[in-house]
Amino acid sequence: MIARIPPTRPGRIPAHPAVPHGPVMIGDTVAVRSDLDRIQAALDGTLLAGLPIGPGPAGTVLVADIDPHRLHEAWQAAEALVPLTGRRPLLVTDDFDDTLGIRPEPRPGPSDSRLRAFAEAGAACDPWLTYRHHSEDDDVDEGQAGHYARGLAGVDLTDLVSDLALPVPRPELERTVYDRLLADAGRHARVRDAVRFVTRTSYWFQPTGVQLMLLPTGDVRSSAYWVDFYGAPTEHHRWKLGEVLAQWRDRWDARLVASWGTMLQFQVGRPPAAGDEAWTVAGQLKGLAGNLDLSRWELAVALPAGDAWFVHDRP
Template identity: 45%
Template sequence: MVVGLPEVTAALQGTSLAGLPVRDGPGGALVVPGIAPDTLHDAWRAAHAVLPVTGRWPVLVADDPFEHSVDVDLAELDRAARTFDPWPYFQEEDDGDAAEDDQVPLEYFTSGRYGIDVTAEVLPRVALPVGRQELLRRAYDHVLSDPALAARVLGTVSHVVRPGHWFTPREVWLMLLPTAFPWLAPPWIGFYGTLGEEYELAAALWQWRRRWDARLVAGWRTMLQFEVHRPPAPGDDAWAAARQILALGPSFDIQQWELAVAVPESEAWFIHNRP
């Protein structure tokens, strides 16, 4: 059950958020302004800890939440999130011939962004034409086949799936949504990569919560941040997670095979999609 402002204020008194003002926000949300940038994760966890009492999922936001109105049918959004498969839409341009753009050599896909290059081992074994996803998967499978190489790759990229890789805004509000379901957050967070596609994003978030227990922590307009409590297993599961993360966040500068190596060790996901 979602409770109102007096009950939320009382619930927060026993947390690190005690004493901060709680105000009515857009679309039935409540907001807590003035969250110190060096306490963001602790503040979110404090609000999440009282979720059974408040019935309100917490999300950190950087922009003034009163700048836009929210008009949403939560029951309809929830039905769509539970029944729609968003990935054919988000991954529509994810494949295709890896060599279709003359400006992008095949080596682009096998050269890691963090210092490890598997071009010499992978490309000689590839028959052309080859799709981007197939070539990237060949690189991933090659890395997994060599435990020492996989450990080297993980050593270079493991930081990207830790909260320390998250963005920290200068001014932060804590928004307490009028629902306990994090996948219903899209109308309030206005993520740049899915503007006008809130149903698709809700479906993605619902799947991530069920499959990997990925918990939405923050929405910084062009970024989303998640705690991950059931990381993907190496192989197909990690490959699916890496592909989906980059489909929603194509501005994350990392190769899909590098990210797939990292996500089994993940504590946090960072989604970045900017103009």
């Protein structure tokens, strides 16, 4: 199995000016308590019932003491309640940031106008101009072709590219491997069985200390405002990450489950079909996940075989 290196820096929730916003009226203790009571009541009868709950950073609400062995179930319980709470859920960890916890007093988040501008900026951008893997510009010469055709799965496919004139752009070589592999049912099945683990929840990183962060928005694109991810270090990057989240949700029903600082984990309701769909998504995932070690063609083989995506980008 390919090693997953845990986050190496503390999480960073953006700091924001003291302005009221959204469902919690900052500065109004009664309103804050009422909102927490409403959320707590919504959690009754779920896996999250009875867990500590209180204000988190930047207008969020935190539910603490999430069972690390039931992370996906905890997130699913909160996701089902978005129509009631108006808050998108996101699993976060305090393993690498001991300041991430329930606060004695609520902290302000963005104003409605600022959050609206954030979402509009994301909708107006093309995130794939930024999230593009550096290997897309590589050329493969004769001494490298075998390496890229073998990938990490351990299935030697060098014969599938033996007729290519070298050097050749790496995307062209990998697409040739992928297309010809699709026509070879036996070897395709061997590769799929070797790489499908990356599209299963059992491959996800599992921290020790986990909290459920309820974001003060129900909008997918806007939710990126609060996502701590190494690959989105500035607000401009988070605009683009928000557009990625919106595109993936619309096309693949891919929902962000967890952010561990250098990792993102997604539940996927409509996995891409083999062929052009899987190839496109594999390229997008590689662009966002600089440390996802599988070759693009291997990832394209894996994607139709699972309902979980894993993104890894670290220093």
